[in-house]
Amino acid sequence: MRYEELHEEITRGGAAGSLPRWALGVLEDITEGRRPVTAVRHPLGFLCLPVERRNSPVGRLGVCLHVWSPWLARATTTTSLIHCHSWDLLSFVLYGEVRNVPARIRDTGEGATHQVFEVLSRGDTDEIRATGRTVRYSPGVAHEHQGGQVYRLPAGEYHSTAIGGDLHAATVALGHEISGAGDLSLGDLDTPTHHVRRLRCGPLETARAALLSAERLAAAHAA
Numbered sequence: 001m002r003y004e005e006l007h008e009e010i011t012r013g014g015a016a017g018s019l020p021r022w023a024l025g026v027l028e029d030i031t032e033g034r035r036p037v038t039a040v041r042h043p044l045g046f047l048c049l050p051v052e053r054r055n056s057p058v059g060r061l062g063v064c065l066h067v068w069s070p071w072l073a074r075a076t077t078t079t080s081l082i083h084c085h086s087w088d089l090l091s092f093v094l095y096g097e098v099r100n101v102p103a104r105i106r107d108t109g110e111g112a113t114h115q116v117f118e119v120l121s122r123g124d125t126d127e128i129r130a131t132g133r134t135v136r137y138s139p140g141v142a143h144e145h146q147g148g149q150v151y152r153l154p155a156g157e158y159h160s161t162a163i164g165g166d167l168h169a170a171t172v173a174l175g176h177e178i179s180g181a182g183d184l185s186l187g188d189l190d191t192p193t194h195h196v197r198r199l200r201c202g203p204l205e206t207a208r209a210a211l212l213s214a215e216r217l218a219a220a221h222a223a
């Protein structure tokens with residue numbers, strides 16, 4: 001299935017039956033080398049398995065499998081986990097517990113807690129650009145999403161994400177890039193502009209991550 005079919009399955013309520021089977025097939029193909037995918041260690045703490053990325057008449061579309069596991073090597077952020085993205089995100093939780101915490105952001109000089117950074121990606125390099133905009137941050141009420149549930153995160157909505165339970169989780173993430181929106185992150189007030197290189201996994205590590213996720217997914221949906 002491609003973006004449009006996956007989106008339809010989720011919005012019409014059929015995802016609980018179809019998406020785990022589809023994702024298991026994708027993970028098995030990656031494990032066996034039938035699908036040429038290179039996993040990326042995302043600075044927000046998960047491993048990204050890119051499935052589809054393309055331009056369309058309605059804008060740029062993407063489909064990824066996001067995998068969280070304490071058994072997989074992770075990248076670390078140089079700012080914080082509080083961020084907003086340029087994509088309207090529609091996610092289906094395959095297994096585990098995903099906890100999204102909305103952020104309350106107020107522009108301020110005095111009493112500021114964070115600076116806003118713009119993330120500009122070029123190939124494997126991210127420029128983390130200090131904007132000089134200072135804000136005061138406080139967390140909102142967490143929203144918890146279990147396996148089989150769906151959540152949406154509109155472009156431009158600040159939030160952070162944590163994994164509950166045994167710290168293993170995976171989602172099917174559908175992204176629709178919104179023109180004019182930016183990828184932003186909150187960081188320390190005195191952190192300067194800097195560059196970070198995205199960490200790509202080799203074939204063996206990619207296959208291992210896919211196998212681990214496939215085993216977790218199969219166990220979660222065993223009859």
